[in-house]
Amino acid sequence: MDATFWAFISLILFLAVLAYYKVPAMINGALDARADRIRNELDEARKLREDAQQLLAEYQRKRQEAEQEAQDIVGAAKHEAELIVKEAKEKTDEYVARRTALAEQKIARAEQEAVNEVRASAVDLAVEAARSVLSDKVDAKTGGDLFKASLQDLKAKLN
Template identity: 35%
Template sequence: MSNLFLEPVFWFAVSFVLFFVIFGPKIWKPLSGLLDARADQIRLELDESARLRREAEQMLEDATREREQAYAEANALIEQTRKQAEELANKARLDAEDMLRRREQMARDRIAAAERAAIEEVRAAAVDAAFEGARLVIQQSLPAQSSTDLVDSAIAGLPAALSSRAA
């Protein structure tokens, strides 16, 4: 055992133990205080991280819900726009068909008016031709004196002819 006291390792171990026995409580209290403070700080950071995570998850849920609502609104808007486009297309088609019918009727009316005008022109030309033909026939077949007598007798009989027609 005497040999043990001569070993430097022994004295190093003894000094190490004495150092911690004497100065240990003085060093341990500030060291444990630092460690406790660091543990408290880490605990606070973990709590803050958990709170931030909950907020982030809530924001994600809100964003997801808002996205779904926006998607639903967009789909409703698209559907409404599609219906309005169909209604406008139907209205435009009906208006075009109505306008086409009106123009067709106007064209038919113009054709009918043109036909009536053409018939009237043909009748007028036929009447003119008939009068001219009758005038030529009468002029060639009657002498000048008898035509004057014929006109005078027609004028004299005109009041009687008019009164018999009126009755």
């Protein structure tokens, strides 16, 4: 009996002790538990990945909705700005037209006043000239009557 034989016997006894205390079953149980734990972690990781993909899809949808809303707001603002510019241009044109009409009225009034002043001055000069000519040729009483009559005649023509 050599040492190899005793080593073989020791190995068989060791394996018998292991089998008696159900060490292979415990190792199997531990490996099965570890496999279950790994499987559960994988399932949880898969579920978390799906949740993350759903969240990503939801956020992308919300981002697209926000971008669309921003584009709508920008479009509405541009349209409103165009309307404001158009309205301001119309108001400016109306203001210029009113001011032009008012200026034309003032010019026409000033022209009429100037014409009236020239006429009045001409009448005054003519009356003064007639009075001086008549005063030389006609006596004072006849001249005064003539003067009054011509004045009334001129006033009637002017009005």
